[in-house]
Amino acid sequence: MEPADFIVEMNNISKSFNGVQALKDVSINLKKNEVVGIVGHNGAGKSTLIKILSGAIRKDSGTILINKSPVDLAGPKVARNLGIETIYQDLALAGNLDVTANFFLGNEKSRYFFLRNSLMREEAKRVLQELKIRIESYTVPVEFLSGGQRQAIAIGRAIYNKANVLVMDEPTAALGIEETRRVGELINQLKKQDVGIFLISHDIHDVFDFCDRIAILKNGEIVEICRSTEVTKDDVISMIIKGAR
Amino acid sequence: MLSNRKNLLYYVGLFSPLIFLILLILVFSLLHPRFLHPLNIFNVMRQISIGGLIALGMTFVIIVRGIDLSVGSLLALCGLVGAVVAKGGLVERFSVGANADLVNPWYWALIGSVGIGLLAGALNGLCITKLKVPAFVVTLGGLSAYRGAALIVSDGGPISGFDDAYRWIGQGKIGEVPVPVIIFLVFIILCHIVLRYTVYGRHIYSVGGNPEAARLAGINTDLIITSTYIITGFFVGLSAFILSARLNSAEAVAGMGYELTVIAAVVVGGTSLFGGTGNILGTIIGAILFGVLQNGLVLLNVSSYIQQIIIGIILILAVAFDRFSKSTRQV
Ligand SMILES: Nc1ncnc2c1ncn2[C@@H]1O[C@H](COP(=O)(O)OP(=O)(O)OP(=O)(O)O)[C@@H](O)[C@H]1O
Ligand SMILES: [Mg+2]
Numbered sequence: 235m236e237p238a239d240f241i242v243e244m245n246n247i248s249k250s251f252n253g254v255q256a257l258k259d260v261s262i263n264l265k266k267n268e269v270v271g272i273v274g275h276n277g278a279g280k281s282t283l284i285k286i287l288s289g290a291i292r293k294d295s296g297t298i299l300i301n302k303s304p305v306d307l308a309g310p311k312v313a314r315n316l317g318i319e320t321i322y323q324d325l326a327l328a329g330n331l332d333v334t335a336n337f338f339l340g341n342e343k344s345r346y347f348f349l350r351n352s353l354m355r356e357e358a359k360r361v362l363q364e365l366k367i368r369i370e371s372y373t374v375p376v377e378f379l380s381g382g383q384r385q386a387i388a389i390g391r392a393i394y395n396k397a398n399v400l401v402m403d404e405p406t407a408a409l410g411i412e413e414t415r416r417v418g419e420l421i422n423q424l425k426k427q428d429v430g431i432f433l434i435s436h437d438i439h440d441v442f443d444f445c446d447r448i449a450i451l452k453n454g455e456i457v458e459i460c461r462s463t464e465v466t467k468d469d470v471i472s473m474i475i476k477g478a479r
Numbered sequence: 480m481l482s483n484r485k486n487l488l489y490y491v492g493l494f495s496p497l498i499f500l501i502l503l504i505l506v507f508s509l510l511h512p513r514f515l516h517p518l519n520i521f522n523v524m525r526q527i528s529i530g531g532l533i534a535l536g537m538t539f540v541i542i543v544r545g546i547d548l549s550v551g552s553l554l555a556l557c558g559l560v561g562a563v564v565a566k567g568g569l570v571e572r573f574s575v576g577a578n579a580d581l582v583n584p585w586y587w588a589l590i591g592s593v594g595i596g597l598l599a600g601a602l603n604g605l606c607i608t609k610l611k612v613p614a615f616v617v618t619l620g621g622l623s624a625y626r627g628a629a630l631i632v633s634d635g636g637p638i639s640g641f642d643d644a645y646r647w648i649g650q651g652k653i654g655e656v657p658v659p660v661i662i663f664l665v666f667i668i669l670c671h672i673v674l675r676y677t678v679y680g681r682h683i684y685s686v687g688g689n690p691e692a693a694r695l696a697g698i699n700t701d702l703i704i705t706s707t708y709i710i711t712g713f714f715v716g717l718s719a720f721i722l723s724a725r726l727n728s729a730e731a732v733a734g735m736g737y738e739l740t741v742i743a744a745v746v747v748g749g750t751s752l753f754g755g756t757g758n759i760l761g762t763i764i765g766a767i768l769f770g771v772l773q774n775g776l777v778l779l780n781v782s783s784y785i786q787q788i789i790i791g792i793i794l795i796l797a798v799a800f801d802r803f804s805k806s807t808r809q810v
Binding site for chain 1: 676677678679680681682684685687688689691692693694695696697698755756
């Protein structure tokens with residue numbers, strides 16, 4: 235591959251929380267039209283890695299380049315303005331607010347400070363219907379919705395903003411069969427539209443189905459980053475568990 | 480989907496303060512013939528306006544999971560500072576007289592009073608968000624510190640005797656309606672619109688509902704939280720000015736225990752201490768409820784000690800109800 239077209243380059247990233255080293259010298263990159271899977275055991279550091287990319291937490295050391303320029307991802311807004319959208323593992327929804335409010339959280343459509351609620355509701359509806367998610371009421375607080383419905387809101391919100399880099403932390407964990415398939419179609423479709431995607435998943439089949447490359451993390455360190463055509467599922471599983479093929 | 484039982488509970492929660500208020504008004508009007516007299520009604524309304532303005536700010540604070548215990552003490556400090564400004568300085572502050580000449584006009588006093596309120600609110604907010612000290616502790620400290628500052632400014636005595644224009648803000652009427660009530664109404668509408676229809680209002684609710692989600696969505700949560708204390712400081716300053724205008728005097732003991740009634744009004748009005756829910760209309764109902772209760776009990780010659788007991792009990796019941804309805808919701 236020619237190294238010219240990376241849209242994300244994370245080099246030698248380390249992070250520790252009160253003495254617990256969550257990431258040790260991790261380097262990973264991403265091109266457009268590419269899906270890179272990140273797999274690993276619980277607590278391997280997957281979410282920590284992508285939260286650094288989305289500006290949710292700050293790294294201790296290492297460098298990050300977006301489209302070849304070094305960036306300081308000081309906060310979620312900085313990352314978002316750089317075209318990085320994230321679907322968080324815990325979804326990051328405000329349970330007291332309705333579907334529309336969550337969909338446009340921090341990104342509200344307004345005119346002179348005033349919310350344009352009906353416009354936002356139409357947009358949210360349109361995107362969620364494309365995702366084939368049935369939501370009976372757009373005005374009920376989302377804490378009353380099902381896990382899958384809430385996950386769909388988080389997905390819809392991330393794709394609505396037309397990101398260059400989409401980060402998905404276990405996006406289908408709560409989804410049904412049909413909805414998961416729809417998200418799969420979506421990943422393939424976004425890939426064709428020049429988006430680069432980081433996909434974290436515990437479902438090894440999904441990872442092989444969607445990802446061009448797979449990064450295996452163990453105890454905060456990269457075991458290997460391999461093309462998914464060049465390894466078997468057993469290899470990957472063995473690397474997740476034992477740290478070697 | 481919401482089950483019917485949850486729905487029912489939701490609506491009971493929504494309307495119970497209103498139902499309680501209507502019952503209270505019925506009972507008092509039966510027990511006391513003068514209760515529904517227009518003079519008394521306007522009197523109650525004027526009384527409600529002063530604490531009610533602070534309750535508007537407190538609604539913002541509590542929606543973002545905060546609390547402000549310093550409002551009563553700050554009320555005294557703001558009123559005194561306003562009065563000192565009007566009198567032209569600390570040396571001249573005790574020049575008294577039925578219609579003493581003020582060195583500075585009323586609006587300078589208002590600016591002084593509100594200015595101190597804004598400053599104190601900003602200080603509260605910054606200590607909470609930057610020093611990461613819980614709001615309860617910061618404002619409990621404020622409760623003590625602002626009262627101390629008020630005592631220093633007053634040097635023990637009241638500062639009284641303002642001119643007609645100054646007193647008009649507290650005592651005057653437009654038509655039959657007392658000026659404080661009109662001011663209160665204006666800010667009710669303003670706060671309701673801000674909270675319900677603006678981007679800022681939406682951010683307030685999101686920070687109260689899930690601060691981490693709000694942060695991840697790019698909302699400056701520290702700024703939002705601090706702003707709610709500044710808003711409360713503004714209303715404390717305004718309300719302090721109105722109170723001193725009404726009493727024609729500012730004193731260091733003003734606003735003792737206000738924090739309790741104000742918080743009680745907000746919570747009884749349906750704003751959850753757990754954050755994320757609540758609205759201005761509920762707060763108004765809560766404020767009217769306590770105003771009517773106090774007025775009715777005074778008319779019926781019930782001792783003020785017993786009034787305090789009743790307020791305390793209602794506050795605890797309201798929070799218990801909130802907790803109960805929350806726990807049944809999270810099935
Ligand atoms: N905010 C935090 N404070 C302290 N420790 C943290 C924090 N976030 C993560 N950790 C620790 O860092 C390590 C990596 O956590 P991380 O959430 O990145 O794992 P993960 O690979 O996403 O796991 P899972 O598959 O369970 O989601 C864990 O040991 C975790 O306890
Ligand atoms: Mg994780």
